[in-house]
Amino acid sequence: EAQVTQNPRYLITVTGKKLTVTCSQNMNHEYMSWYRQDPGLGLRQIYYSMNVEVTDKGDVPEGYKVSRKEKRNFPLILESPSPNQTSLYFCASSPVPWETQYFGPGTRLLVL
Amino acid sequence: SQELEQSPQSLIVQEGKNLTINCTSSKTLYGLYWYKQKYGEGLIFLMMLQKGGEEKSHEKITAKLDEKKQQSSLHITASQPSHAGIYLCGADKVKDFNKFYFGSGTKLNVKP
Numbered sequence: 001e002a003q004v005t006q007n008p009r010y011l012i013t014v015t016g017k018k019l020t021v022t023c024s025q026n027m028n029h030e031y032m033s034w035y036r037q038d039p040g041l042g043l044r045q046i047y048y049s050m051n052v053e054v055t056d057k058g059d060v061p062e063g064y065k066v067s068r069k070e071k072r073n074f075p076l077i078l079e080s081p082s083p084n085q086t087s088l089y090f091c092a093s094s095p096v097p098w099e100t101q102y103f104g105p106g107t108r109l110l111v112l
Numbered sequence: 113s114q115e116l117e118q119s120p121q122s123l124i125v126q127e128g129k130n131l132t133i134n135c136t137s138s139k140t141l142y143g144l145y146w147y148k149q150k151y152g153e154g155l156i157f158l159m160m161l162q163k164g165g166e167e168k169s170h171e172k173i174t175a176k177l178d179e180k181k182q183q184s185s186l187h188i189t190a191s192q193p194s195h196a197g198i199y200l201c202g203a204d205k206v207k208d209f210n211k212f213y214f215g216s217g218t219k220l221n222v223k224p
Contacts, residue, residue, distance in 0.1 A: 042200060042216040058211050098204045098212050103154035
C-alpha cells in the first residue's frame with residue numbers, strides 16, 4: 001500500500017529537549033515536504049527536499065532542521081523546541097513538484 | 113498575511129444543500145490544488161487545476177479556475193455528511209517560486 005508514515009503520532013516534551021519526527025514514504029517519490037498546521041493559519045511549509053541531499057527552506061523554517069540521506073526518509077529535527085512550536089505536523093511526498101502530494105497522518109506535538 | 117485567501121472560514125449546511133468555497137490569490141495561479149482534511153487527519157488530494165477556465169469534477173465536487181487564474185471555486189452539490197471536513201486550496205509560485213502555500217482552510221459541517 002502506498003503510504004507516508006510519521007512517528008511518533010503524539011509527543012509531549014519540554015522546552016529545549018531535542019527531538020526528531022520521522023517521515024518515510026514507500027512510493028519512490030523525489031519530492032518531500034514538512035508542514036505545520038495551526039488554527040487560522042492553514043498549513044505552512046517548513047522545509048522541502050527535491051532529492052537526496054537536496055533540501056531548502058519553506059516559508060517557516062526557523063527552529064527546524066531536516067536531512068535527506070535516503071530517498072524514502074525525511075526526518076524533521078527540533079534541536080531546542082520551544083512552546084511556539086506546539087503544532088500539528090505533516091509530512092508529504094510527491095513524484096513531481098507539488099502535484100498530488102501524499103500526506104502522512106500527522107504528528108501532534110506539545111512543547112511545555 | 114495569507115498568499116491564498118479562502119472564504120468562508122466555516123460553513124454549516126443542511127444535508128442535500130449545495131455550497132461553494134472560494135480561494136483567491138493576488139497573483140496568477142500556475143497550479144491550484146484542492147485538498148480535503150478530515151479533522152485531525154492527513155490531507156487527501158482532490159483536484160488540480162492549471163488552465164484558465166478549467167473545470168474538473170469528481171463525484172459531487174466540482175472545481176473551477178477562473179479565466180484570469182486568480183480565483184478558484186469548489187462547489188459541492190447535494191451535500192452529504194461524508195463531505196464534512198476542512199477544505200484547503202494550495203498553490204505554488206504565488207510568493208517564492210519553489211515553495212508551496214496553502215490557504216487557511218474552510219471548515220464544513222453538514223447537518224443530517
